[in-house]
Amino acid sequence: MSEVQGPVHVEAEVVATKRIGGYRHLTLTAPGVPERFRAGNFVAVTVEGHVARRALWVHRVRASSSYGPTLDVVVEDRGAGSGTAWLAAQPVGTRLALTGPLGRPFALPKDAVSCLLVGEGYAAAPLFPLAERLRERGCGVSLVVSAPDESRLLAALEARRSARSVTVLTADGSVGLRGTVADHVDDLLRRSDADVVYAAGPHAVLRAAAGAAERAGAWSQVAVETPTPCGTGLCHGCVLPVVGEDGVDRVVRTCADGPVVRGDRVRWEAL
Incomplete structure (x- = not known):
């Protein structure tokens, strides 16, 4: 049977909502x-109340539940009047116009190699289903979960079920190691002896992970988050500066040509 492909536009329904940390x-x-x-x-x-749509990372997919197949998304409430505040306030039973899945996913190694996954805050969400897929392929998975403070760590306990080793970082030292991804990623990459680095989070985290991979001779993929007004590539409102395979600088659409791209192809200084 051929693989199901392509996004669909559907009416989604909120069947559960839970506050976890921030x-x-x-x-x-x-x-x-x-x-x-x-x-x-x-x-x-x-x-x-918003013209632009809100792009959300998928944290978990369940093939079956009492509601049938479901997906989990993580929302950070960014304050009164924001789209995320409206989403975070929606009760069970709310129906939402949703399009997905969108964007280019992570590429998986052909062989069983060692992988380092680096994520920060809510944007670490896509690393959890990635870890499951990598483990299914026999890859060794080391996971780094980072945040400014403990309340904004994403699923640190769940991470321990998803990887052979987990490192927790907080900028304020409230839990785990004190510091940022940039402070620790080179050492963590050496310790994991990873062949592939995957990263998801703010641009500074992605840049640090991609730089560490390049210094270590590893391959990197980063899930870049930028505002995506339409999410489908039609509006060209989410440009990402990259270096093409031919070495020429250009811009691509994050939502359609990404959000996952090679870390060594992003022109970080132009973001």
């Missing part, structure tokens, strides 16, 4: 989306 976790039914999902994809949701 984030709101929503469980959604979205017919056809879980079956098409690949780690690194995202979904775009229409938000009341």
